[in-house]
Amino acid sequence: MSDLTQRDLAPASLRVRPARSLYAGNARAVMFRGWRATRSTNWLVMVSGFFEPIFYLLAMGIGLGTLVGDVSTEGGQVVPYAAFIAPALLAVAAMNGAIYDSTWNVFFKMQFARLYEGMLSTSLGPLDVALGEIMLALLRGALYAVGFQIVMQALGLNLSWWALLALPAVLLIAFGFASVGMAITSYMKTFQQMDWISFVMLPMFLFSATFYPITVYPQWLQYVIQALPLWHGVELVRGLTTGAVDWGMLWHVLYYAVMIAIGLVFTTKRLRALFLD
Amino acid sequence: MSEVRRSRSAAEGDAYRDPSAMDAASDVTRAALAAGRNPRRWGAWYVAEHRFRVMRSYTGTVVVAGIGSPLLYLYALGVGLATIVDGSVGAEPVGGVSYLVFVAPALLASAAVTVAGEEFTYPIMLGYKWNPTFSGMHAAPIRPQQVADGVILSVAVRMLVNAVLFFALMLVFGAVPAATGFLAIASAVLTGLAFGAVLMAYTSTLEEDTGQLAMVMRFVVLPMTLFSGTFFPLTVFPIWLQPIGWISPLWHGTELARVFTYGYPEPIWLTVVHVAYLVAMFAVGWVWARRIAVRRLRK
Amino acid sequence: MSQPVIVARDLVKRYGEFAAVDGISFEVAPGESFGLLGPNGAGKSTTMRMVGAVSTRTAGDLTILGLDPDRFGPEIRSQLGVVPQADNLDTELRVRENLLVYGRYFGLPRKLVAERADELLAFAQLEDKGKAKVDSLSGGMKRRLTIARALVNDPRVLLLDEPTTGLDPQARHILWDRLFRLKEQGTTLLLTTHYMDEAEQLCDRLVVVDKGTIMAEGTPAALIRRYSSREVLEMRFGSDRNADVAGRLAGIGDRLEVLPDRILVYSENGEAELERITGAGLHPITSLVRRSSLEDVFLRLTGRSLIE
Ligand SMILES: Nc1ncnc2c1ncn2[C@@H]1O[C@H](COP(=O)(O)OP(=O)(O)O)[C@@H](O)[C@H]1O
Ligand SMILES: [Mg+2]
Numbered sequence: 001m002s003d004l005t006q007r008d009l010a011p012a013s014l015r016v017r018p019a020r021s022l023y024a025g026n027a028r029a030v031m032f033r034g035w036r037a038t039r040s041t042n043w044l045v046m047v048s049g050f051f052e053p054i055f056y057l058l059a060m061g062i063g064l065g066t067l068v069g070d071v072s073t074e075g076g077q078v079v080p081y082a083a084f085i086a087p088a089l090l091a092v093a094a095m096n097g098a099i100y101d102s103t104w105n106v107f108f109k110m111q112f113a114r115l116y117e118g119m120l121s122t123s124l125g126p127l128d129v130a131l132g133e134i135m136l137a138l139l140r141g142a143l144y145a146v147g148f149q150i151v152m153q154a155l156g157l158n159l160s161w162w163a164l165l166a167l168p169a170v171l172l173i174a175f176g177f178a179s180v181g182m183a184i185t186s187y188m189k190t191f192q193q194m195d196w197i198s199f200v201m202l203p204m205f206l207f208s209a210t211f212y213p214i215t216v217y218p219q220w221l222q223y224v225i226q227a228l229p230l231w232h233g234v235e236l237v238r239g240l241t242t243g244a245v246d247w248g249m250l251w252h253v254l255y256y257a258v259m260i261a262i263g264l265v266f267t268t269k270r271l272r273a274l275f276l277d
Numbered sequence: 278m279s280e281v282r283r284s285r286s287a288a289e290g291d292a293y294r295d296p297s298a299m300d301a302a303s304d305v306t307r308a309a310l311a312a313g314r315n316p317r318r319w320g321a322w323y324v325a326e327h328r329f330r331v332m333r334s335y336t337g338t339v340v341v342a343g344i345g346s347p348l349l350y351l352y353a354l355g356v357g358l359a360t361i362v363d364g365s366v367g368a369e370p371v372g373g374v375s376y377l378v379f380v381a382p383a384l385l386a387s388a389a390v391t392v393a394g395e396e397f398t399y400p401i402m403l404g405y406k407w408n409p410t411f412s413g414m415h416a417a418p419i420r421p422q423q424v425a426d427g428v429i430l431s432v433a434v435r436m437l438v439n440a441v442l443f444f445a446l447m448l449v450f451g452a453v454p455a456a457t458g459f460l461a462i463a464s465a466v467l468t469g470l471a472f473g474a475v476l477m478a479y480t481s482t483l484e485e486d487t488g489q490l491a492m493v494m495r496f497v498v499l500p501m502t503l504f505s506g507t508f509f510p511l512t513v514f515p516i517w518l519q520p521i522g523w524i525s526p527l528w529h530g531t532e533l534a535r536v537f538t539y540g541y542p543e544p545i546w547l548t549v550v551h552v553a554y555l556v557a558m559f560a561v562g563w564v565w566a567r568r569i570a571v572r573r574l575r576k
Numbered sequence: 577m578s579q580p581v582i583v584a585r586d587l588v589k590r591y592g593e594f595a596a597v598d599g600i601s602f603e604v605a606p607g608e609s610f611g612l613l614g615p616n617g618a619g620k621s622t623t624m625r626m627v628g629a630v631s632t633r634t635a636g637d638l639t640i641l642g643l644d645p646d647r648f649g650p651e652i653r654s655q656l657g658v659v660p661q662a663d664n665l666d667t668e669l670r671v672r673e674n675l676l677v678y679g680r681y682f683g684l685p686r687k688l689v690a691e692r693a694d695e696l697l698a699f700a701q702l703e704d705k706g707k708a709k710v711d712s713l714s715g716g717m718k719r720r721l722t723i724a725r726a727l728v729n730d731p732r733v734l735l736l737d738e739p740t741t742g743l744d745p746q747a748r749h750i751l752w753d754r755l756f757r758l759k760e761q762g763t764t765l766l767l768t769t770h771y772m773d774e775a776e777q778l779c780d781r782l783v784v785v786d787k788g789t790i791m792a793e794g795t796p797a798a799l800i801r802r803y804s805s806r807e808v809l810e811m812r813f814g815s816d817r818n819a820d821v822a823g824r825l826a827g828i829g830d831r832l833e834v835l836p837d838r839i840l841v842y843s844e845n846g847e848a849e850l851e852r853i854t855g856a857g858l859h860p861i862t863s864l865v866r867r868s869s870l871e872d873v874f875l876r877l878t879g880r881s882l883i884e
Contacts, residue, residue: 045488048495059503066513067362195338202346206353216360305581305606305655305732306642312729313651315683320650323680330677331668409664415630416658417681417729418650575632576625 022268023127030119030132031139046140050147053093057151060211061085074213074235075244079159086157087241088210090148090166091173091233094141095201098174101137102181103197107188116271126271130264134178141174142167152241160243169240173233176256179263180229186270204230209238229259316418324414324427325434331400332435339435346391347443350384351377351450354508374454374539381452382461382534383507385443389436389469390527394498396432397477398490404428405481405573412574421570428477429563433470440465453538461534464555468530471555472501474562481569501525506532529554579642581606581733581764582627587636589622596622598788599636606732609765611779613772613870615880619788620768621661624737627766628658641732654682657726661737661768663718665710671721672697672706675728682729692728699754700724716747723754734758736767740774752777772870784874791877796870803876804868805830807846811853811860812838821858828852833875842872 061082068081109115119129145167152158181197188194207214207221208230214222225231236252239245316323332339355377362376404411404424411424419427440462447453453461476493483489505511505527511519522528529551535541536548582604589597597619604610612620625631626638629645629652638645640652666674672693679689697703700720705713713721719739726734739755740748755778759765769775775782776796784791784799792799809829813821815837822834829841829849843849846865853860875881 045491048492052495052499055500055503059500060508063504063509063513064362067509071361195335195342199341199345203349203353206349207357211353212358212361216357303642309641309643309648309651309655312654312682313648316650316654316681319683320681323683326680327666327677330673331666334668403668408667409662410666410668412630412660413664413666413678414681416628416653416656416660417678418653418683419681420650575630 022125022272023131024123024125025128026124027128027131027135029124030129031136033119034133034136049097049140050144052096053089053144053148054151056089056092057082057086057148057155061089061155061157071213073238073242073244074209075239075246077242077244079242080157082155083157083159083242084238085211086152086155087166087238088208088234090145090152090170090241091230091237092205092210093144093148094170094174095177095204095230095233097141097144098137098177099181099197099201101140102134102178103185103188103194106133106182106185107194110186110274116274120271127264127268129271130179130182130267133182134175137178138171138174142171145170158241160241160245162239162243162245163241166237166240169233169236172253172256173229173236176229176233176259176263179260179267181263183263183266183270186267186274204228209234229255232256313418316423317420320419320423321426321430324419324424325431327410327414328400328428328431329434332431339439343439343442344446347384347388347446350388351381351446351452354380354384355450355452377450377452378454378539379535380508381447381450382538383505383531385440385447385461385465386468386527386530386534387502387507388443389440389465389530390472390498390502392432392436392439393469393473393476394494396435397428397473398480398493401428401477401480402483402486402490406484411570415574421574422567424574425477425481425563425567425570429470429474429566432473433466436466436469436473437462440469447538455538455540457540458538460537464530464533464537464551467552467555467559468526468533471526471530471558471562474559474566476562478562478565478569481566481573501527526555526558578606580604581608581641582610582766583637583639584623584627585637587623587626587638588634589619589626589631590634595788597626600783600785600788600790601636602783602790602793604733604764604766606764607762609759609767609778609780611775611782612766612768612785613770613775613779613782613874614768614785615770615874615878617787618785620785621737623785624661624735624766624768628656628735629653654729655732657723657729657731657734659719659722659726659734659736659739661741663722665718665721665725667710669710670706671702671708671710671713674710674721675725678725679728684729689728692730696724696727699727699757701750714747716743716750719743719747719751720754723751727758731763733764733766736765738768738770740769740771748774772874775870782870784870784877786874786878792873799870799873800868802873804872805842806844806868807842808866808868808872809841809843809846809849810838810864810866811841811850812862813858813860824856824858825853831876835881840872840875842868 065081070078071081071084072078073084116129120126149158149163149166152163184197185194207217207225208228209225210230214225214231217225232252232255236249239249359376359380411421414424415421443465444453444459444462447458479493480490505522505525507527511522511528514522532541532543533548533551533555536543580603582602584603585601586599587597587601588595588599600619600623602610612618612623614620622631626633626645627640629640629649632646641655643652645652666677669677675693675696676686676689679692680686684692697706700717700723702713702717702721702724705717710718710721723734723736723739736755740751743751752774755765755767759778765778767774767778769778779796781793781795782799783793792803794802812818818834818837818839822832822839825832825839825841829843831842833840833842841849841853850863850865871881
């Protein structure tokens with residue numbers, strides 16, 4: 001309390017924080033630490049994450065595919081069911097990985113390991129920490145995505161050369177979710193609150209044109225789904241792997257660019273408020 | 278505090294004054310024997326009471342998840358996915374019923390498995406190690422076996438609540454044509470416990486979680502959910518892959534639930550096998566979990 | 577004379593080949609306050625867990641309240657209050673809930689437990705913390721809550737495993753005060769500690785334990801009288817000179833202990849010894865005369881300090 005008033009009384013010039021206190025240009029150090037920690041503790045768990053979308057692809061794409069046959073995409077293209085859901089699973093995997101890394105992992109480090117407190121007492125700034133963590137999540141996401149795409153290629157589910165661009169698209173999606181996820185996590189206090197994140201992710205996962213086109217829903221529900229981030233990710237990746245590319249896809253890209261910006265702004269603000277003020 | 282203490286010393290005092298009273302030691306011993314009676318009989322229930330109190334702190338999540346996720350799954354798969362499944366293949370695709378009716382009992386059984394996955398992993402690690410409440414119970418007059426029993430009992434109750442909610446929503450969606458449908462609630466709880474007891478026993482053996490639980494989720498729970506005849510009949514696989522389903526408790530539970538909810542045609546002996554398999558698995562897991570509890574708590 | 581509450585005879589606990597407790601015997605009378613004093617790893621906690629009927633003994637006889645813990649675990653535990661070395665309060669529950677839930681483990685009626693919970697919160701000076709989260713308590717408060725929890729069944733015997741280790745001096749004194757009241761009310765206390773001052777404050781009688789065996793037994797005063805002198809002179813000459821100086825101190829005091837950082841001279845009159853030493857031209861950097869303590873008893877018996 002008295003802290004606040006003192007700060008308010010201080011001359012404005014003293015209150016301006018130099019940019020350096022936000023960002024020391026050393027996100028690499030944070031990534032390095034994360035990499036060491038992963039390597040020494042649970043790399044097996046990390047590698048195993050690759051199998052999750054594969055299981056889904058085999059079960060739903062191939063197993064369920066025998067019941068479904070072909071489906072038509074948003075653009076009216078008729079594709080085998082496996083080719084329909086594979087890009088969606090890729091986008092979902094990007095979301096899940098990014099959310100896991102940026103929420104549970106970060107939450108644990110913030111609340112229990114007090115890791116960030118230590119990091120921020122060095123020359124590192126909050127933006128270094130945020131970017132470092134996010135980059136690490138992206139690195140991991142990229143590994144999964146490459147693996148998954150190889151499987152897709154082997155199963156003949158990449159229908160076009162545009163599919164090569166799916167990798168950067170996946171990173172974009174992961175970046176978007178990671179930065180927003182981290183921003184939200186920085187406001188969380190208990191494990192119970194963390195559970196709510198799953199409640200938001202489950203409907204997104206089920207409804208965002210992942211397993212079937214959203215045209216089966218009433219119009220209003222379609223609008224709701226289209227407002228949510230995962231739908232944009234699914235459509236973007238699906239457009240690329242099926243080769244149905246058009247300029248309209250830039251809207252999806254823009255959506256993620258905005259997500260990233262908002263997420264980073266809030267994360268940085270929050271980390272500074274928590275640990276530096 | 279002092280009140281309570283006085284009452285006891287008064288009782289002892291009387292015993293001392295009475296020349297015919299037995300000597301103090303055997304008096305004390307008798308008091309101990311009397312006080313041990315309740316915990317010996319009801320210990321498991323006391324442990325369950327503790328679990329309920331803890332669960333109460335996340336009632337919000339339990340209720341929202343208990344109603345929300347069945348709603349989402351039933352709508353997304355039973356209605357959304359059903360549109361393309363029922364629409365694409367002209368002939369009745371799965372066992373002569375709509376996809377909604379086909380998939381709903383499977384979702385019910387998987388929901389119980391999901392509860393098992395939540396309640397028999399981290400809470401067990403917590404109780405043995407991270408916040409060793411199980412040692413606390415054991416330092417009180419609760420026996421290790423009762424700790425295991427109580428945890429299982431409390432989870433069974435939570436599963437039952439979830440299954441009833443789920444079943445009510447299935448009725449709302451019109452996914453239960455047969456009158457025997459309510460029996461699927463029991464089969465779901467049995468499925469969850471069969472898998473859960475084994476999972477609990479396994480978790481109890483872990484001194485440290487270095488990712489084993491995540492691996493179990495990834496390589497056991499997820500594949501089980503996907504490949505147990507849940508979203509499509511096991512028969513779409515070649516015959517040599519189908520045994521994977523047979524060992525899965527979820528497959529047995531799902532088939533059993535289908536028999537109850539829409540009279541899925543299968544020979545009666547197979548139905549008996551489903552029940553026997555689930556009961557046996559539960560029994561093995563339960564006995565094993567009790568053994569580990571004794572070993573760990575009585576070190 | 578009423579029968580002892582605890583009788584241990586040649587008690588042994590082995591983990592594999594290693595004997596954590598290697599044949600110890602003692603008896604505790606009703607209302608007595610009995611201590612196990614020893615360094616880390618002496619086997620104190622292991623003994624406590626056997627007495628607490630949560631750990632099965634490998635060999636020897638053990639009777640608690642006239643019962644064998646192997647057969648009557650729940651019955652024995654119904655009469656004990658246990659304060660383990662590491663708090664195992666339930667962090668998923670609030671402070672008062674911890675007491676309520678724990679009371680239920682003993683099969684006590686809810687209403688009675690609720691009444692006791694309030695009394696015990698008062699006893700532990702935690703009245704206004706009833707609704708607080710356990711994690712928000714300080715170390716001393718957690719310890720008091722653990723003790724309150726151990727009292728919820730109105731136990732005949734209270735087992736305290738290092739009740740004040742890790743607490744600051746003020747918190748320790750509050751705790752000692754609470755334990756003193758219990759002692760006055762006639763509760764039998766069995767406690768372990770590696771603090772000699774704690775043992776001196778709280779124990780009527782104690783055993784000194786090292787490497788799973790008993791080195792000595794008696795009241796604190798008797799042990800000091802038997803194994804140490806009245807006073808101790810502590811001197812520091814600087815770590816590189818201690819050994820050198822020690823060689824020149826032969827014949828001074830009753831006994832000499834040379835530790836890496838200081839020299840102890842045992843004597844009936846410490847000041848007189850100090851004068852003799854300075855008279856001989858030896859000038860310690862610091863010097864201190866104090867009364868002998870259990871620490872000195874332990875040093876005498878084992879050649880090591882209690883706290884390394
Ligand atoms: N569960 C166990 N398994 C193996 N060794 C143990 C176990 N518990 C204690 N010990 C060993 O027994 C010895 C005595 O331990 P403990 O009774 O905790 O000592 P204290 O409480 O006096 O510090 C120590 O060397 C310890 O490592
Ligand atoms: Mg100890």
